[in-house]
Amino acid sequence: MNISITKTTCPKEKPDASTLGFGKIFTDHMFMMDYSREDGWHNARIVPFENLSIHPASTVLHYGSEIFEGLKAYRRADGQVQMFRPIENIRRMNSSAERLCLPQIPEEDALQALTAFVKLEQDWTPSAPNTSLYLRPFMFGNDETLGVHAVHNATFIIIASPVGSYYKEGINPVKIMIEDEDVRAVRGGTGYAKCGGNYAASNRAGERAEQKGYSQVLWLDGVERKYIEEVGAMNVMFKIGDEIVTPMLSGSILPGITRKSCLEVLRKEGYQVSERLISIDELAQAMKDGTLLEAWGCGTAAVISPIGELCYKGVKYTVNEGKIGQVTQYLYDTLTGIQWGNKNDEFGWIYPIQ
Ligand code: PLP
Ligand code: COI
Numbered sequence: 130m131n132i133s134i135t136k137t138t139c140p141k142e143k144p145d146a147s148t149l150g151f152g153k154i155f156t157d158h159m160f161m162m163d164y165s166r167e168d169g170w171h172n173a174r175i176v177p178f179e180n181l182s183i184h185p186a187s188t189v190l191h192y193g194s195e196i197f198e199g200l201k202a203y204r205r206a207d208g209q210v211q212m213f214r215p216i217e218n219i220r221r222m223n224s225s226a227e228r229l230c231l232p233q234i235p236e237e238d239a240l241q242a243l244t245a246f247v248k249l250e251q252d253w254t255p256s257a258p259n260t261s262l263y264l265r266p267f268m269f270g271n272d273e274t275l276g277v278h279a280v281h282n283a284t285f286i287i288i289a290s291p292v293g294s295y296y297k298e299g300i301n302p303v304k305i306m307i308e309d310e311d312v313r314a315v316r317g318g319t320g321y322a323k324c325g326g327n328y329a330a331s332n333r334a335g336e337r338a339e340q341k342g343y344s345q346v347l348w349l350d351g352v353e354r355k356y357i358e359e360v361g362a363m364n365v366m367f368k369i370g371d372e373i374v375t376p377m378l379s380g381s382i383l384p385g386i387t388r389k390s391c392l393e394v395l396r397k398e399g400y401q402v403s404e405r406l407i408s409i410d411e412l413a414q415a416m417k418d419g420t421l422l423e424a425w426g427c428g429t430a431a432v433i434s435p436i437g438e439l440c441y442k443g444v445k446y447t448v449n450e451g452k453i454g455q456v457t458q459y460l461y462d463t464l465t466g467i468q469w470g471n472k473n474d475e476f477g478w479i480y481p482i483q
Contacts, residue, residue, distance in 0.1 A: 130173050130242075135174065135177065141156075146256075146260050146293065149293035150292070153290070154290055154291055155178055155290050156250045156262075157253075159176060159179075159287060162285050164282060164283040166281045187271040188269070189271060196323055198267070199429045200218045200264050200429055202247050204254040206470065207470070210262075211479045211480060212243065212247065212480040213386075213429075213467075213480070214386055214390070216240065216480075219234070222239065225322035228321070228322040228324070230279035231269075234285060242287060243287060244482060247289070248482050259299070262289050262290070263290045263291075263429075266285070269284055292430075294432075295362070300435070302448070302449075303437065304438040305338075306341060307409065307442075312354065313351070314327060314348075314351055315350075316380040318351075318381065320381030320383070346360065347359075357409060357412060358382045359376065360426045363430075364376075365426050368456050369420050373395055373456065376405075377405050388427055390464060391460050394460060395460070412439075416441075421446075424439065435453040467479065
């Protein structure tokens with residue numbers, strides 16, 4: 130694939146690491162390419178970061194044909210910039226695209242796009258502890274007609290944002306509200322796809338939780354409101370007695386790449402790990418009788434985020450005295466160690482930018 134590059138004539142100043150937050154600052158360029166049924170993917174280009182101009186009837190604005198991904202580039206101590214498991218994000222993006230009737234991108238083209246873009250923007254990868262360059266590939270349908278149908282024209286874009294912690298708490302435990310009214314997804318729907326609509330549907334409960342002082346909601350299944358699913362922007366894991374348990378991939382939760390990585394690390398270390406149904410009753414019982422020893426969320430933006438308090442039907446349960454637990458800390462150290470290049474990458478997850 131040929132990628133044309135037009136560099137900005139007015140590069141921005143790089144931000145101070147203390148001001149980063151999450152997703153507020155964007156780099157100088159973006160990658161773009163267009164799709165039409167007739168021509169396939171074409172016009173791959175890196176151009177200065179700027180506002181988009183789209184037709185007011187564009188599919189995405191009316192029918193929500195949009196998918197996205199999230200991955201990070203990390204700066205190692207020796208200055209090298211590297212991505213974490215980018216091929217996993219590319220595969221998930223194509224799975225989301227299939228669900229939303231958006232076009233597939235050949236894996237090698239998506240990887241080439243990511244690599245060329247990060248290479249050009251690599252100076253934006255911050256080096257302060259716990260900072261990284263968040264990469265946001267996304268795709269949307271932009272047919273200029275109001276008929277409802279599979280997408281014929283689409284745009285794929287990658288933007289990048291130097292980031293610090295997603296939660297203001299950083300690695301400190303967050304408070305999560307278990308949502309028993311709204312649901313996020315149902316089997317057969319789009320729960321396993323990373324599409325904008327899932328997040329739009331989540332906002333009402335997220336907002337209610339925030340008003341009560343909680344960081345995010347923990348979703349229950351959409352049919353019986355009985356089984357644990359995932360948190361707003363991360364998958365969830367529990368240590369109940371000696372078992373580490375996480376909801377199985379049922380079709381309604383996102384198959385997280387951090388989740389997959391945690392499971393691989395834990396299984397290699399010989400932990401007893403189960404991917405299975407966990408009912409809210411089982412969790413509530415474990416909270417009451419003290420066998421819920423640790424709870425944490427995992428995701429690209431959230432990294433490994435200990436959960437210090439869970440609230441269900443107005444009752445608050447403190448987990449591990451509100452402190453980070455041993456397994457949570459181990460996973461945090463192992464994953465971030467590999468991501469920032471301080472630990473040997475024995476799994477082959479790192480993709481250096483040459
Ligand atoms: N679940 C949801 C709803 C998410 O938005 C995310 C973040 O991407 C995750 C789980 C974790 O996925 P990953 O580890 O691939 O970032
Ligand atoms: C990510 O972790 O990459 C996500 O996409 C979560 C996001 C909704 C902020």
